[in-house]
Amino acid sequence: MRGTTYKRCGCRNLETGEKYPTGKCPKLVNRNHGAWWARYDAPAGSSGRRRQPTVGPFKTRKAAQQALMEELGKSEIHGRQLDRNLxxxxxxxxxxxxxxxxxxxxxxFADYAEIVQLYLVPGLGHLKLVDLRDKHVIDLYEAILQINRPLPEGDKPSELLRRLLEVRAYSTRPLKVGEAPRRKQTKPISPTRVKKIHAVLLSALNWAVKSKRLRENPIAHVEPPRVKGRRVKPLVWTAERVERWQETGKVLGPVMVWTPAQTGAFLDFIADERLYALFHLVAFRGLRRAEVAGLAWADTDLQGAGTLTVRETSPDSETQADEYDDTKSEAGERTVALDEATIAVLLDWRTRQERERSVAGPEVWVDSGRVFTREDGTRLRPQWISTRFEDLIRKYGLVQHRHSEEGWSVDRISRHHRTSVRAVQVVIGGEPLPPIRFHDLRHGAATLALLGNVNMKVISETLGHARHSFTADTYTSVLPEVSRAAAEAVAAVVPRRPQPETPAAAANVISFADRRNRRGKHAG
Structure with a gap:
């Protein structure tokens, strides 16, 4: 049984006088115009005709989707007895x-599916749904938390933990001939992830109750596991931290941010990179990975207001090439102002993309309408963007190593790594470039804005945050320059009289012994 949500209004075409077909009114792109409805396929009536009931109106698509899910549940379970073998x-x-x-x-949806595949099915999948109890779920949570902790020497994992580790170990994707299995999931499980696993399972079992597959939710009163953890704040790659990283090879925190000089060195190094404009845009304006992948040319105004509007995000699935999601939140749908340099970079990129379109030809080129695409016009996967970013950072380090440690010439490095002489010279004359994640460019954009004395409210709106406090607490890792300015500002608040110079002040210091001797003389 299928259903869908859609937006409609009662506007008429001024030329024909007729109502616009569903979804065709040009004003529907405005958030507050029209209303959301849901339509679903229902079992045929006594006449055998197809039935598609509608529900609505709703102010938001989320409300329409929730109503649709409830109607689908009611229609699918009418009169059903509990399946005790499910x-x-x-x-x-x-x-x-x-x-x-x-x-x-x-x-x-992809995130939910991963949670089901990695945790819920290996942990609970073998149990009958009607036999599921809170103890089973509590045991699962304990095993999930154990993933982060090494087992004591000589101990073997429990059967439950073994199943979890086995599923996390390798991708279930079909392998090509001769291809080795790939690691699927090796990251530690964060406190946020543990809570998300609980929320997904709770939602799934609540729906089972609504759809009469369970009489009650066995974990309705189970508290999510309490995991100690604070919101991770970015750390800046100061000279001391870079030196420590070079000595040990260890990154000092999960979220690291480049200094302005390091950001500049990276951008100078990749100036010849095909997608330089993408990395430049994120470094200065802080778009999320899925946002920059989903950005459309129709949502830019480069030669007018000098802005771009974030409205859609790109999913990470290859099977959804023509589908785009809404932004992460309502605050995520925003208009971002651009500086002149970024506008020039984007205009140059558009010219290059048009050349690629001409070379590909109409039979090959896919008109996705996206700002950043592959050479054939198809959209970029967000994960590919991260992978490319990490490759470029590694390449920077490798070029530096070839020259400083192995003594390679500039020309040899350029030929071997297929890198321009200019890029090699940037690396040779620069400082080491420590690793960060692609998402950390977004943290860095907030920090650069703070360095530029941009108002916190403006920074928050540029990044698409709902609360300014979240921006201040999380995304503005304070650079040494900012910290020093803040310290000077605090010191300036307290009024002080001019102090004597240090040598003169030292000359006026009288030791305790001298003071005692003087008092003795006066007493005599």
Whole structure:
């Protein structure tokens, strides 16, 4: 059984006088115009005709999607008895996830599917849904937390932990002939992730109750596991931290930010990179990875207001090439002002993209309308952007190593690494470039704005945050220059009289012994 959500209004075409077909009114792009509705396929009536009931109106698409999911649940379970043989894994993968797909963005759905695959199915999938108890779930959470902790020497993992580790170990993607299995998931599980796993399972079991597959939710009163953890704040790659990284090879924190000089060195190094404009834009304006991948030319105004509007994000799935999601939140849908240098970079990129379009020809070129694309016009996957960014950082370090440690000439490095002489010279004359994640460019953009004395409210709106306090607490890792300025500002608040010069002040210091001797003389 299928359903869909859509937006409609009652506007008429001024030329024909007729109502616009559903979804065709040009004003529907405005958030406050029209209303959201849901339509779904229902079982045929006594006449055998197809039935598609509608529900609505709703102010938001989320409300329409929620109503749609409820209606689908009511229609699918009418008169059904509890299936006592239904396994939890089959319920999650074949019933609940497909039912949720319509009401979730593609990226959120992919996240839910990963949680089901990596944690819920290996942990609970073998149990019958009607036999699921709170103890099973508590045991699962304990095993999940154990993933982050090394086992004592000589101990073997429990059967539950073994299943979790086995599924995390390798990708389930079909392998090509001769291809070795790839690692799927090796990152430690964060406190936020543990809470998300609980939320997904709670939602799945609540839906099972609504759809009469369970009489009650067995974990309704189970608290999510409490994991100690604070919001991670960015650390700046100061000279001392870079030196420590060079000595040990260890990154000092999960979120690291480049200094302005390091950011400049990276951008200078990749100036000849095909997608230089993408990295430049993120470094200065802080777009999220999925936002920059989903950015459309239609949402830019480079030669007028000098802005771009973030409205859509690109999913990470190859199977959803023509689908784009809404922004992460309402605050994420925003207009971002651009500086002259960034506008010039984007205009140069558009000229290059048009040349690529001409070379590819109409039979090859895919008109996705996106700002940043592959050479054939197809969209970029967000994960590919991160991978390319990491490759460029590694290349910078390798070029530096070839010259300083192995004595390679500039020309040899240029030929071997297919890098311009100019780029090699940038690296040779520069400082080491420590590693950061692509998302850390976004942290860095906030910090650069802070260095430029940009108002915190403006920084928050540029990044698409709902709360300014979140921006201040998380995204503005304070550079040494900012810290020094703040310290000077605090010191200036306290009024002081002019102090004597240090040598003169030292000359006026009288020791305790001298003071005692003087008092003795006066007493005599």
């Amino acid at each position: 396994k939890t894994g089959a319920y999650l993968e074949k019933i609940w996830l497909p039912a949720k797909k319509e009401s979730l963005s593609s990226s959120t």
